[in-house]
Amino acid sequence: MKTNHKPESRTASFVSLGCFKNTVDSEVLAGMLKERGMEIVSEYENPEWLIINTCGFIRDAKEESIEEILTALEKKEKGEIKKLAVFGCLIQRYLPELKSNFKNVDILWGVNDMEEMADAVAKSLPAVYQNKNLFLYNDRHRRPPFTAPGSTYIKISEGCNMACSFCSIPMIRGSYRSRAIASILREAERLKKAGIEELNLISQNSTYFGKDRGAHSQLPGLLQEISSLGFRWLRVLYLMPEEITAEILAAFANPSILPYFDLPFQHVSAGILKKMRRGGDYKKNMRLVRQIRKMFPQAVLRSTFIVGFPGEEEKDFSELLEFAKESAIERIGVFGFSLEENTASCELPQRRNPQTIENRKNRLLDISDKNLRKYNQTLIGKTMDFLPLAPSPWANNSTIGRIGTQAPEVDGHCQVQVKFSEAYKLFPVKINEFQNEMLFGERE
Secondary structure: OOOOOOOOOOOEEEOOOOOOHHHHHHHHHHHHHOOOOOOOOOOHOOEEEEEEEEEOOHHHHHHHHHHHHHHHHHHHHOOOOOEEEEEEHHHHHHHHHHHOOOOOOOEOOOOOHHHHHHHHHOOOOOOOOOOOOOOOOOOOOOOOOOOOOEEEEEEEEEEOOOOOOOHHHHHHHHOOOOOOOHHHHHHHHHHHHOOOOEEEEEEEOOOHHOOOOOHHHHHHHHHHHHOOOOHHHHEOOOOOHHHOOOOHHHOOOOOOEEOEOOOOOOOOHHHEEEEOOOOOHHHHHHHHHHHHHHHOOEEEEEEEEEEEOOOOOHHHHHHHHHOOOOOOOOOEEEEEEOOOOOOHHHHOOOOOHEEEEEEEEHHHHHHHHHHHHHHHHHHHHOOOEEEEEOOOOOOOHOOEEEEEOOOOOOOOOEEEOOOOOOOOOOOEEEEEEEEEOOEEEEEE
């Protein structure tokens, strides 16, 4: 006689590592578990399941993920958790090796077949990752928020077709797959009704949105439609510079869209960019920067650069330094080249030694600091909209939040001399000083 299986575990907590896109994935899985009767709790509440969403992009991220798994296994041994599930990019990339090394992990799962993973966790049953169907969430997936109230993300696509020689994302996430605009709008409408002030649209390559189903980017159409919903701030992250068109730039003039341009140039030397399998060069990239600043005088630019790429000579790096100075990009992130297995860059000769890479990284970061300082000086005395996030941990009766030119987690914060309120609504503040990435202001 058959009996219904009664799930052993009814609580789960999450540790989400890596990028904003991983945050969305964690929320999607959490929503699936809630639909299956589970409760999502804090990691400190001795959950029956601890679920770790890993990053497998570069060495530092992989090491962080491995350390988190080892820490979780210690908690399991101590009885602080009953079961451990680990999923995401690291598992997708290294499943056979991780199976051998982490036999006490109850579930190892990649980035696809997420409904099957949710079933396995909710029923507390053993499961083997099959990697059968590329996953792409939609508006029917209800996501409990893992972000601060007032701000969240929508992932508009999955995967990537860029095939950059240094990047493992296509082999992890698969080919580019755009969500339907109607689905994105339904999700955005729901978030607006929930009181979200800042909506961040994210993708591995937002400029490519819709090109997997047509000749032209559908990002301009998406921005036009979503801007009509009345969000206070709309931010678009990860725009590939070589794919930006006049139509895409013009779409940033739609209401609510912040003139915040996230442009991962990676380099400006034509020779290095060719080895990276990326487009552009110094002149083309500078032309784009000037075009943006002419169209949007209040624009703020963010970019990332890789230093120490195989074959990068001092002249290539000097060109990059000069570009960073001339472009005055306000927010620069710098990565030392990370050799990643099974990427085309593994085959390239003339690898740079770690000391050279670290030296170049620090030299570029010096320019980054100068650019940010010059930009912050222009903010002194200005009134800016401010999104409150939490009580300040450093000052009584003060609030920590961000202004519109500070993207979540990467651009620092602003501290305002006003008692925190849980309304999480934008209000104007006057900036009166700064220290590195931290701004300080008072309510207007």
